[in-house]
Amino acid sequence: MEAIKFEHVSFAYDNGFVAVDDISLTIASGEKVAIIGQNGAGKTTAVKMMNGLLRPKSGKITVFGEDASKRTTATLSKKVGYVFQNPGDQIFNQTVYSEIAYSLKYLKIDKAEIERRVIAAAQMCYLADELQTNPYDLPFSIRKFVTIASVVAMDADVVILDEPTAGQDLLGLTYQKEIIEQLHQRGKTVITISHDMEFVIENFDRILVMADKKIIGDANKREIFWNFELLDKAALKQPVVAQLANRLTMKRNIINIDDFVSEYEK
Amino acid sequence: MAVLELKDVTFKYQLAKETILENISLSIEKGEFVALVGRNGVGKTTLCSIMRGLIPTFHTGSMSGQVLLNGIDISDMSIGDLALHIGFVFQNPFVQVSGVKQTVFEEIAYGLENLGVERSEIIRRVDEMLIQLNIEHLKSKHPMQLSGGQSQRVALASVLVMDPGILIIDEPTSQLDPQGTEEVFETIRLLKERKKTIILVEHKVDWVAEYADRVIVINDKHIVKDASASEVFADPMLLETGNNLPQVALLALRLKESGKTDIENIPTTLDEAYQQLKGRTDHGSH
Numbered sequence: 001m002e003a004i005k006f007e008h009v010s011f012a013y014d015n016g017f018v019a020v021d022d023i024s025l026t027i028a029s030g031e032k033v034a035i036i037g038q039n040g041a042g043k044t045t046a047v048k049m050m051n052g053l054l055r056p057k058s059g060k061i062t063v064f065g066e067d068a069s070k071r072t073t074a075t076l077s078k079k080v081g082y083v084f085q086n087p088g089d090q091i092f093n094q095t096v097y098s099e100i101a102y103s104l105k106y107l108k109i110d111k112a113e114i115e116r117r118v119i120a121a122a123q124m125c126y127l128a129d130e131l132q133t134n135p136y137d138l139p140f141s142i143r144k145f146v147t148i149a150s151v152v153a154m155d156a157d158v159v160i161l162d163e164p165t166a167g168q169d170l171l172g173l174t175y176q177k178e179i180i181e182q183l184h185q186r187g188k189t190v191i192t193i194s195h196d197m198e199f200v201i202e203n204f205d206r207i208l209v210m211a212d213k214k215i216i217g218d219a220n221k222r223e224i225f226w227n228f229e230l231l232d233k234a235a236l237k238q239p240v241v242a243q244l245a246n247r248l249t250m251k252r253n254i255i256n257i258d259d260f261v262s263e264y265e266k
Numbered sequence: 267m268a269v270l271e272l273k274d275v276t277f278k279y280q281l282a283k284e285t286i287l288e289n290i291s292l293s294i295e296k297g298e299f300v301a302l303v304g305r306n307g308v309g310k311t312t313l314c315s316i317m318r319g320l321i322p323t324f325h326t327g328s329m330s331g332q333v334l335l336n337g338i339d340i341s342d343m344s345i346g347d348l349a350l351h352i353g354f355v356f357q358n359p360f361v362q363v364s365g366v367k368q369t370v371f372e373e374i375a376y377g378l379e380n381l382g383v384e385r386s387e388i389i390r391r392v393d394e395m396l397i398q399l400n401i402e403h404l405k406s407k408h409p410m411q412l413s414g415g416q417s418q419r420v421a422l423a424s425v426l427v428m429d430p431g432i433l434i435i436d437e438p439t440s441q442l443d444p445q446g447t448e449e450v451f452e453t454i455r456l457l458k459e460r461k462k463t464i465i466l467v468e469h470k471v472d473w474v475a476e477y478a479d480r481v482i483v484i485n486d487k488h489i490v491k492d493a494s495a496s497e498v499f500a501d502p503m504l505l506e507t508g509n510n511l512p513q514v515a516l517l518a519l520r521l522k523e524s525g526k527t528d529i530e531n532i533p534t535t536l537d538e539a540y541q542q543l544k545g546r547t548d549h550g551s552h
């Protein structure tokens with residue numbers, strides 16, 4: 001089943017600035033996809049159209065077989081959850097608990113179920129001890145997990161994480177890896193934007209590359225990170241281990257430590 | 267003589283139950299590029315604020331020990347005087363924005379204007395900064411309408427333009443793409459060539475390993491390691507303090523573990539890794 005389909009989608013902001021220009025893509029239900037590309041390439045704009053936060057200027061968007069233009073943002077966001085790039089755009093409540101519970105009020109579920117979901121989402125996002133904390137007393141890196149928990153609690157079929165890795169330390173990245181893995185195991189479609197190439201490689205196989213309003217690459221990571229012309233166009237570089245493999249003229253398509261170790265002096 | 271020296275500094279925030287940093291002593295020489303690493307919440311930003319004199323004056327709490335700038339105790343200097351010597355790029359770039367200027371150009375010019383620098387000189391220096399950090403296209407934008415990555419670069423520019431001798435830069439690349447990150451590190455390299463003293467907080471250890479001279483690791487209130495970048499990043503102990511090792515170091519450790527190499531020194535930069543591993547491969551499957 002197709003979760004998300006874009007056909008020739010374009011978008012312009014109110015000031016006339018075109019941020020996404022004629023992109024087409026299909027993401028299957030249950031798939032994990034990473035989106036990479038420069039600041040300003042149009043990544044956030046593109047994903048915000050997946051749940052109706054933004055509406056395309058032209059082209060067609062289909063969400064689980066339904067024409068998105070015929071659905072309200074409220075309906076779409078029950079299917080497609082979006083975790084904002086900046087937690088400040090998303091957090092409005094005084095405690096972590098009420099923040100996670102907030103959007104659940106609009107679902108037809110009873111109080112006990114709301115409580116169950118809030119606690120489960122908090123546990124999954126390593127916030128079980130912070131339920132009564134004010135989100136703004138938490139450091140930025142932890143606040144990001146509050147916004148992830150809010151979306152996880154909604155139990156949407158598609159979860160979009162917009163630069164979750166920004167400002168995270170090693171433990172934060174490990175937690176995010178586990179969250180993505182759990183969502184995947186539950187059959188969720190996970191779409192993640194990140195500038196951390198090692199993280200992207202560790203957690204995803206399919207990669208979309210955006211540059212200057214367009215999708216310029218959509219392939220397996222081993223292909224993407226050895227396509228120098230593509231990387232150049234997107235102002236990206238190979239991950240360090242691949243750069244080293246390249247300098248040592250080892251086998252192409254080495255992209256991580258495991259690959260390198262198994263190829264070295266074999 | 268050290269430009270910046272901390273002597274046995276211990277600090278507790280006003281409302282906190284416990285001290286955040288204990289018995290911190292360090293000494294930084296002119297022209298050094300020092301990176302501070304440690305897990306989130308360990309007190310890196312707090313340490314920066316102490317060095318910049320914002321603690322305990324601005325963020326209150328109880329502090330003991332001494333901070334010396336060129337041998338003078340900074341508690342005998344005003345925050346304003348200190349600002350002439352030490353530039354501080356905040357972790358949250360939105361905090362840096364003055365809120366009184368309408369364009370990025372004027373925002374970056376603001377500090378120089380306050381010092382009464384001549385207009386033609388201001389224009390020259392701001393233009394130079396805009397080019398250096400690749401933000402000329404943002405010149406006429408409103409400072410409050412920038413993305414996170416854009417404000418990070420504007421915040422950096424507004425501090426660099428003041429040309430202080432010491433720069434404390436707190437996670438300047440967290441929102442930047444790889445090219446933006448490289449530009450920031452290249453800018454820091456230029457600053458180093460101009461004999462600036464640089465203190466950088468940064469999680470991207472692969473970059474830190476390529477550029478920094480020295481690394482200070484903070485864990486559980488204390489400095490647990492203070493040594494050259496190549497020594498700190500070759501030691502797997504770093505992983506236990508919640509920091510990653512550079513990819514090439516992780517790789518070398520794995521190769522050793524699997525018996526595929528007998529190199530003695532764990533490389534920490536791409537070039538070192540290449541020098542150490544070349545000639546040991548004979549596959550030319552390109």
Ligand SMILES: Nc1ncnc2c1ncn2[C@@H]1O[C@H](COP(=O)(O)OP(=O)(O)O)[C@@H](O)[C@H]1O
Nearest residue numbers: 013015017019038039040041042043044045046
């Ligand atoms: N509200 C807005 N009004 C006008 N332009 C915008 C707005 N939001 C974003 N843009 C512009 O659209 C382009 C794409 O932005 P965005 O989708 O956020 O990129 P990315 O997420 O890849 O960094 C950028 O040039 C940005 O400046």
Ligand SMILES: Nc1ncnc2c1ncn2[C@@H]1O[C@H](COP(=O)(O)OP(=O)(O)O)[C@@H](O)[C@H]1O
Nearest residue numbers: 279282286305306307308309310311312313325
């Ligand atoms: N003004 C304050 N009052 C009380 N606690 C604070 C204050 N500012 C920061 N803290 C706490 O001090 C700890 C260290 O913070 P910080 O120096 O920002 O760490 P880092 O920069 O290493 O992430 C955090 O747990 C934070 O919540």
Ligand SMILES: [Mg+2]
Nearest residue numbers: 043044045085
């Ligand atoms: Mg974005």
Ligand SMILES: [Mg+2]
Nearest residue numbers: 310311312357
């Ligand atoms: Mg900090």
